[in-house]
Amino acid sequence: MAHLKTALTGYVSYRGREGQWAFLLHRISGLGTGLFLTIHIVDIALVYFAPQLFLEVLQLYRSTLFGIGEIFLVFCVFYHGVNGLRIALFDLKAAQRWNIPTARGSARLVLIIALVLWLPCAVWMLRSLLLHNFGLFQ
Amino acid sequence: MKGGLAMQNTAPRNFETFAWRAMRISAFLLIPLVWGHMILQDVVVGVHNMDLGYVAERWASLFWRIYDGLLLGLAFAHGVNGLRQVLRDYLHGEIARRIVNWGALAFWLILTLVGFAALIAGVRAQ
Numbered sequence: 142m143a144h145l146k147t148a149l150t151g152y153v154s155y156r157g158r159e160g161q162w163a164f165l166l167h168r169i170s171g172l173g174t175g176l177f178l179t180i181h182i183v184d185i186a187l188v189y190f191a192p193q194l195f196l197e198v199l200q201l202y203r204s205t206l207f208g209i210g211e212i213f214l215v216f217c218v219f220y221h222g223v224n225g226l227r228i229a230l231f232d233l234k235a236a237q238r239w240n241i242p243t244a245r246g247s248a249r250l251v252l253i254i255a256l257v258l259w260l261p262c263a264v265w266m267l268r269s270l271l272l273h274n275f276g277l278f279q
Numbered sequence: 280m281k282g283g284l285a286m287q288n289t290a291p292r293n294f295e296t297f298a299w300r301a302m303r304i305s306a307f308l309l310i311p312l313v314w315g316h317m318i319l320q321d322v323v324v325g326v327h328n329m330d331l332g333y334v335a336e337r338w339a340s341l342f343w344r345i346y347d348g349l350l351l352g353l354a355f356a357h358g359v360n361g362l363r364q365v366l367r368d369y370l371h372g373e374i375a376r377r378i379v380n381w382g383a384l385a386f387w388l389i390l391t392l393v394g395f396a397a398l399i400a401g402v403r404a405q
C-alpha cells in the first residue's frame with residue numbers, strides 16, 4: 142500500500158508532461174474499458190443463463206446516465222487503441238527511437254487521432270440518446 | 280518502456296517477457312476487432328435497437344460467432360493481464376504478487392468460460 146501512495150502522489154507532483162499524461166490516460170482508459178468488458182461478458186452471457194434479466198439490463202443501458210457513460214467508453218477504447226499502437230510500434234519496431242521529443246510528439250498526435258475518431262461517433266451517439274430518451278429530432 | 284532496445288537483448292525468457300510481448304502483438308488484432316465491434320454495436324445499431332431477437336439473429340451467423348469468440352478470447356485476456364500488470368506496479372511483495380497472479384488467472388478463466396458457454400449455447404428460447 143505504501144507503494145500505491147507513493148505512486149499516486151508521484152502522479153500528481155511529477156511533471157512528465159505529454160509522456161506522463163499518455164501513461165495515465167492509457168492506464169485509466171484501459172481500466173475503464175476492462176471494467177465495462179467484465180460487465181459486458183456477464184450481460185451477454187445472460188441471453189443464455191437468464192434471458193429476462195438480459196432485457197432488464199438493456200433497459201438500464203438505455204438510461205441517460207449509461208448513454209453518457211457509453212460515449213466516454215467509446216473515447217476510452219479509441220484512445221487506448223491508438224496509444225497502444227504507438228507503444229507497440231515503438232517497442233517492437235523502433236525501440237532506439239524512444240526519446241523525449243518523439244514520445245511527446247507522438248503522444249500529442251495520438252490524442253488528436255483519438256479525438257478525430259471519437260467526435261463523429263460521439264455526435265451520432267448523443268443524437269441517438271436525445272432522440273430516444275428526450276424525443277428530439279422526431 | 281524506454282529500455283526497449285536493452286530489453287531485446289537481455290530480457291529473460293519467462294512468462295513476464297511473454298506477457299509483455301503478447302500485450303503489444305494482440306494490439307494489432309484487437310484494434311480492428313474491437314473498433315469494428317464497437318462502431319457497429321454502439322454507434323450504428325445502438326443499444327435502443329437491441330433485444331434477444333437481435334442477438335439470436337446475429338449469432339445465427341457463424342462469422343459473427345467466431346468474431347465474438349475472438350473478441351472474448353483476446354480482449355479479456357489482454358484486459359486481465361493489463362489489470363495484473365497495473366497491480367504489480369503497486370504491489371511489490373512476493374506473496375501479494377502471487378495472490379494477484381492466481382487471482383487474475385481465476386478471474387480470467389471463470390469469466391472466459393461463462394462467456395464461451397453463452398456464445399456456444401446461444402439465446403435461450405422463451
